[in-house]
Amino acid sequence: MQASLEPYLEAARNGDRQAFEEVVKRLQQPVFRYCYPMLGSRQDAEDVVQETFIRAYRHLHRYRESGQFSGWLFTIAHRLCLNKLKSRSRIRTLMRRLTAEGDAARLSETAAGIADDALAMLDGLKPVTRAIVVLKVLHGLSFEEIARICGLPPATLRKRYERAKKQLQREHSIYNQRQMERMDYECT
Amino acid sequence: MNVREPIERRIQAIRIPEIDVSEKVMARLESRERTTRGWGLRRRWVLACAAVLFVLGTGYASATWIELLQQDGRPAMVVQTFDSDNPEPIARKLAETYLSKIAPGEAIAVYDPSAGDRVSVLEKPIVYDRFDRLRSAVNGAFPLPETLPADVSLREGRVYHELEHPDIGMLEEQSRLNNGQAAYAAVQVKESPVGLALILSHAGREYSVTMGEGRVWSTIHTDLNRKKETRVVNIRGTEGLMAISQDEAVLHWRSPRELGDVYYRISTAPGAEQLDAVLASVLERLLPHVE
Numbered sequence: 016m017q018a019s020l021e022p023y024l025e026a027a028r029n030g031d032r033q034a035f036e037e038v039v040k041r042l043q044q045p046v047f048r049y050c051y052p053m054l055g056s057r058q059d060a061e062d063v064v065q066e067t068f069i070r071a072y073r074h075l076h077r078y079r080e081s082g083q084f085s086g087w088l089f090t091i092a093h094r095l096c097l098n099k100l101k102s103r104s105r106i107r108t109l110m111r112r113l114t115a116e117g118d119a120a121r122l123s124e125t126a127a128g129i130a131d132d133a134l135a136m137l138d139g140l141k142p143v144t145r146a147i148v149v150l151k152v153l154h155g156l157s158f159e160e161i162a163r164i165c166g167l168p169p170a171t172l173r174k175r176y177e178r179a180k181k182q183l184q185r186e187h188s189i190y191n192q193r194q195m196e197r198m199d200y201e202c203t
Numbered sequence: 204m205n206v207r208e209p210i211e212r213r214i215q216a217i218r219i220p221e222i223d224v225s226e227k228v229m230a231r232l233e234s235r236e237r238t239t240r241g242w243g244l245r246r247r248w249v250l251a252c253a254a255v256l257f258v259l260g261t262g263y264a265s266a267t268w269i270e271l272l273q274q275d276g277r278p279a280m281v282v283q284t285f286d287s288d289n290p291e292p293i294a295r296k297l298a299e300t301y302l303s304k305i306a307p308g309e310a311i312a313v314y315d316p317s318a319g320d321r322v323s324v325l326e327k328p329i330v331y332d333r334f335d336r337l338r339s340a341v342n343g344a345f346p347l348p349e350t351l352p353a354d355v356s357l358r359e360g361r362v363y364h365e366l367e368h369p370d371i372g373m374l375e376e377q378s379r380l381n382n383g384q385a386a387y388a389a390v391q392v393k394e395s396p397v398g399l400a401l402i403l404s405h406a407g408r409e410y411s412v413t414m415g416e417g418r419v420w421s422t423i424h425t426d427l428n429r430k431k432e433t434r435v436v437n438i439r440g441t442e443g444l445m446a447i448s449q450d451e452a453v454l455h456w457r458s459p460r461e462l463g464d465v466y467y468r469i470s471t472a473p474g475a476e477q478l479d480a481v482l483a484s485v486l487e488r489l490l491p492h493v494e
């Protein structure tokens with residue numbers, strides 16, 4: 016995707032708006048795929064995606080030095096997500112989630128249960144750790160690639176990731192235990 | 204539900220909705236550019252109106268672009284015609300109407316669709332009739348002599364300041380809600396001086412002097428088609444432009460860095476003999492002395 020994106024980026028740098036719109040169309044979903052689990056709110060994630068592309072457009076000239084455009088976009092999105100998380104309370108996040116925004120309603124009950132459960136578990140992680148997990152698990156990036164986005168050494172990221180996995184696994188077990196108890200109760 | 208499912212699988216199962224924000228992004232970019240363009244115009248207006256005497260009524264014959272050089276050959280300033288990005292200021296009468304709405308020391312932002320798609324920001328400065336008080340208000344921002352020479356007297360002096368950024372969107376909205384009527388808003392005046400306007404008396408004639416930061420006024424936009432006569436003059440090795448019309452004679456000159464890098468516009472009524480020398484002599488009386 017990067018190779019075919021280059022002509023559009025070059026044109027966008029020269030002020031071609033249509034070319035930049037094409038860049039947005041191609042990369043908005045991957046960026047959203049990072050922002051949504053980070054923020055747990057579709058509206059907030061969409062806002063951050065928009066802001067990410069606006070900032071990218073304003074600073075397109077800087078991308079030449081950084082090399083991989085999507086990585087550069089993720090760096091912008093990462094900072095914006097952290098800012099967003101700082102500025103809102105956790106209670107508001109939970110409230111948003113409880114209102115089951117948008118597409119949650121379209122999910123089957125089971126799938127929705129899994130998604131909400133996973134989002135809720137991610138919400139229990141510290142923002143930077145959450146970013147590491149999302150980039151590693153949902154985007155399949157290497158620790159070296161994540162290091163460029165988060166600005167932390169790969170070794171630190173690896174440790175945090177392993178700790179996060181253990182924490183999530185513990186929460187997952189507790190969740191499973193409650194599910195089992197609930198199933199037992201419904202059966203009796 | 205598979206309760207033994209690895210945690211990675213559960214995260215990967217998060218359903219990510221499909222989105223399309225491209226139209227919103229492009230609309231916001233368009234909107235930001237409009238604002239930037241508006242700010243560009245406004246900024247020019249802050250400067251143009253901060254020293255409204257700079258440009259009102261000035262112009263040059265048969266030229267669209269004149270470059271003036273310093274002694275070492277580097278550009279001192281450029282004088283060129285108004286263009287779409289640097290339009291002619293609103294008429295003095297209209298500016299006075301707006302300024303009548305505010306008190307001395309205040310500023311106003313005006314969006315009047317009937318006067319073109321631009322926001323004018325006007326300051327109404329305090330008028331000083333004593334040079335020492337004017338000098339104190341300038342607070343060293345511009346090089347001024349400690350006292351005026353004995354043969355020059357100050358009739359009026361005004362100090363113009365940097366102004367806050369007006370909310371252009373709010374002004375446009377206010378105008379839209381009022382069926383396209385002009386919209387006004389107060390603008391905060393900052394402390395830093397950006398220009399001076401003096402009216403001086405010397406040898407029985409009256410002179411209007413405007414001073415602005417040279418780096419800001421390195422390009423002067425004016426109407427180059429209204430002057431009867433223009434010629435390049437040389438003052439202390441740096442070129443300036445003399446422009447004479449039916450109503451006034453104007454000297455434009457930008458001092459080199461060692462003299463403070465200041466743009467000077469000195470005008471008087473036409474008709475005197477040796478106008479170049481007369482205007483240059485007034486300028487000399489304001490320039491700092493260099494050992």
